[in-house]
Amino acid sequence: MQPPRSGGKQIMASERVYRRLLALYPKRFRREYGESMAQLFRDQHNAAFRNTNAAGRLTFWLRVIADLGLTVSSEHVTELKNIMSETLAKPFWGKRASSFTKVFFAIFVLLFGVLAFQLLLRLPRVYSSMARVAVDLSERSPATFDPYFIQTAFARITSRSVLGKVIEEMNLRHWLAQQRGSVTPLKVEEAYEKLRTMVEVRQTRSTSLLEVRVFSENATVAAEIANKIVDVYRRQNEVAKGPKIDVVDAAEPGLRPVRPNVALGLVLGCVISVSIAAMAALLVRRISSSRKAERGAV
Amino acid sequence: MAVRSLEPDELLPLTPAVFHILLALADGERHGYAVMREVVESTEGKIRMGPGTLYGTIKRMLADRLIEESDERPDPALDDERRRYYRLTDFGARVAFAEAKRMSDLVKAARGKRLLAELKGTA
Numbered sequence: 001m002q003p004p005r006s007g008g009k010q011i012m013a014s015e016r017v018y019r020r021l022l023a024l025y026p027k028r029f030r031r032e033y034g035e036s037m038a039q040l041f042r043d044q045h046n047a048a049f050r051n052t053n054a055a056g057r058l059t060f061w062l063r064v065i066a067d068l069g070l071t072v073s074s075e076h077v078t079e080l081k082n083i084m085s086e087t088l089a090k091p092f093w094g095k096r097a098s099s100f101t102k103v104f105f106a107i108f109v110l111l112f113g114v115l116a117f118q119l120l121l122r123l124p125r126v127y128s129s130m131a132r133v134a135v136d137l138s139e140r141s142p143a144t145f146d147p148y149f150i151q152t153a154f155a156r157i158t159s160r161s162v163l164g165k166v167i168e169e170m171n172l173r174h175w176l177a178q179q180r181g182s183v184t185p186l187k188v189e190e191a192y193e194k195l196r197t198m199v200e201v202r203q204t205r206s207t208s209l210l211e212v213r214v215f216s217e218n219a220t221v222a223a224e225i226a227n228k229i230v231d232v233y234r235r236q237n238e239v240a241k242g243p244k245i246d247v248v249d250a251a252e253p254g255l256r257p258v259r260p261n262v263a264l265g266l267v268l269g270c271v272i273s274v275s276i277a278a279m280a281a282l283l284v285r286r287i288s289s290s291r292k293a294e295r296g297a298v
Numbered sequence: 299m300a301v302r303s304l305e306p307d308e309l310l311p312l313t314p315a316v317f318h319i320l321l322a323l324a325d326g327e328r329h330g331y332a333v334m335r336e337v338v339e340s341t342e343g344k345i346r347m348g349p350g351t352l353y354g355t356i357k358r359m360l361a362d363r364l365i366e367e368s369d370e371r372p373d374p375a376l377d378d379e380r381r382r383y384y385r386l387t388d389f390g391a392r393v394a395f396a397e398a399k400r401m402s403d404l405v406k407a408a409r410g411k412r413l414l415a416e417l418k419g420t421a
Binding site: 025029032033035036037038039040041043044063064066067068070071072074075 | 330331334346347348349350351352353354356357380381382
């Protein structure tokens with residue numbers, strides 16, 4: 001190649017700048033074509049500086065920058081696609097996997113499996129207690145029939161009127177505060193909001209029976225709250241001369257926690273730990289293979 | 299695993315950059331700068347490929363086996379030995395022919411609609 005006859009320093013400075021800009025390309029592309037691109041740039045630069053004026057040189061640089069802007073992003077997208085396809089094409093387990101990847105994968109599965117199991121054991125155990133009441137609608141005349149009676153009953157059971165009375169009679173402001181680790185009793189509104197999240201009302205399918213469930217880490221208190229809710233609701237209904245409410249089943253303390261679901265937790269724990277271990281193994285293999293490639297390139 | 303060989307038509311239509319590089323290499327092997335100059339001359343300066351466009355396209359063409367790198371040098375004394383030369387493969391030549399045929403058919407269709415005559419009139 002002919003050495004630059006004029007503006008040699010300028011050309012060298014430009015080439016240095018261009019070589020720095022080449023760092024924007026993915027490493028693999030740069031390694032393969034970086035030198036050729038720098039040489040092409042040098043050739044183009046020589047021609048531009050030999051044959052054009054200042055405006056032409058500016059146009060040349062604008063073209064170079066536009067070329068970089070367009071191709072750097074597209075090469076990165078291509079590189080990312082290649083990495084994905086190369087990574088997914090090789091198994092991280094089986095005959096074709098390296099022993100290092102296998103050991104790494106096994107350690108990660110074990111590590112995250114134990115961690116997930118520990119987390120599962122540390123989750124608070126929540127018990128559920130259910131009281132069931134029957135609503136006698138037989139005495140209601142068609143004129144006073146409310147098609148939304150069940151929905152109305154749901155709303156009334158979880159109303160401030162009923163739950164507020166339950167909080168008051170059981171002195172739950174203190175107990176609910178203790179559940180949060182505080183000694184200061186909760187405000188009435190705070191206590192209501194908390195209790196509201198613990199209560200669930202359902203209708204037993206195809207009947208006029210209502211189920212009042214209370215969820216708590218304390219099985220006995222859950223049963224007491226459920227029975228108190230039903231009692232307060234029944235009494236308020238009597239005062240309001242509403243339909244007759246009979247307690248069909250009083251709540252009993254639950255024997256087994258309903259949350260966390262251990263079986264589901266174990267399955268999810270296994271799936272998550274295997275997934276994380278697989279991702280970690282793929283990442284490690286990726287780093288290790290690019291280091292090998294770099295060593296090979298030197 | 300066996301790699302299925304592509305048919306030329308499967309790569310059509312080609313991008314302008316790919317087709318111009320194929321045309322530039324149709325006369326023989328060339329290095330990157332010579333390819334670029336050939337493209338500028340054949341398009342009267344309308345297409346100017348920067349280093350990123352040229353080598354990005356060359357990379358994809360090598361992967362598609364349209365071109366290959368050549369070890370031969372016309373005359374090492376006249377040239378920088380670091381330059382990399384490229385030449386058309388048989389498959390590349392068939393693809394270039396298929397693209398030229400496709401374009402020729404398009405021109406024929408345009409002539410049938412008298413589009414080319416109109417263009418000549420406005421030029």
